[in-house]
Amino acid sequence: MPLDVAQVMELAPVIPVLVVERVEDALPIAQALVKGGLPALEVTLRTPAALDVIREMAKVEGAVVGAGTVLNPQQLDAAMEAGARFIVSPGLTEPLARAAIAANIPFLPGTATAGDIMRGMDLGLTHFKFFPAETSGGLPALKALAAPLHEARFCPTGGITAQSAPQWLAEPFVKCVGGSWVVPKGPVDPARIEALAREAASLGSNASSK
Numbered sequence: 001m002p003l004d005v006a007q008v009m010e011l012a013p014v015i016p017v018l019v020v021e022r023v024e025d026a027l028p029i030a031q032a033l034v035k036g037g038l039p040a041l042e043v044t045l046r047t048p049a050a051l052d053v054i055r056e057m058a059k060v061e062g063a064v065v066g067a068g069t070v071l072n073p074q075q076l077d078a079a080m081e082a083g084a085r086f087i088v089s090p091g092l093t094e095p096l097a098r099a100a101i102a103a104n105i106p107f108l109p110g111t112a113t114a115g116d117i118m119r120g121m122d123l124g125l126t127h128f129k130f131f132p133a134e135t136s137g138g139l140p141a142l143k144a145l146a147a148p149l150h151e152a153r154f155c156p157t158g159g160i161t162a163q164s165a166p167q168w169l170a171e172p173f174v175k176c177v178g179g180s181w182v183v184p185k186g187p188v189d190p191a192r193i194e195a196l197a198r199e200a201a202s203l204g205s206n207a208s209s210k
């Protein structure tokens with residue numbers, strides 16, 4: 001069953017942002033994350049292996065695999081063809097937003113200003129990434145944006161850690177956060193990834209009432 005964007009954001013308090021260089025790492029990483037309680041996985045299209053990584057991870061039971069760093073409609077098509085079930089972008093452009101809406105796939109475009117969010121709302125979007133979260137002013141900035149734009153819901157990403165995530169997740173306009181800390185760089189250590197995922201899955205709340 002296809003999920004809508006709110007449902008993707010409610011799967012867990014943290015969406016791990018993954019930069020995977022080797023296809024053979026895909027299954028152990030995805031299995032460890034799902035086992036640890038993080039089913040929504042954002043595979044960034046930053047490596048040549050990314051589309052094959054999405055194909056592999058999509059085979060893992062319980063995983064809801066999405067594509068990140070999607071910059072244009074061509075990459076959206078390629079990600080969907082590989083099996084991505086949601087799309088994350090660092091920014092909001094009209095061509096990409098219109099293509100995602102037409103494809104009826106959950107879409108989280110990066111926003112950092114009121115104008116970004118308002119352009120998204122004009123297109124019919126209600127859920128956004130806040131990116132890059134910490135360097136765009138952090139939680140005080142998002143609080144200030146969410147006051148007038150009170151219908152918008154966010155997945156802050158960029159510079160967030162296990163330590164800072166709970167403060168973000170405590171806000172009613174934050175449904176989940178994204179972060180790369182759950183899968184440390186270097187050789188894949190499934191036990192460590194599972195432990196970090198378990199810790200992340202227990203952070204804050206992802207109450208569907210938000």
Ligand SMILES: O=C(O)C(=O)C[C@H](O)[C@H](O)COP(=O)(O)O
Binds near residue numbers: 017044068070157159
């Ligand atoms: O390229 C994209 O579409 C992205 O999603 C960018 C990522 O969100 C950040 O690079 C993650 O930031 P860190 O958790 O600080 O490593």
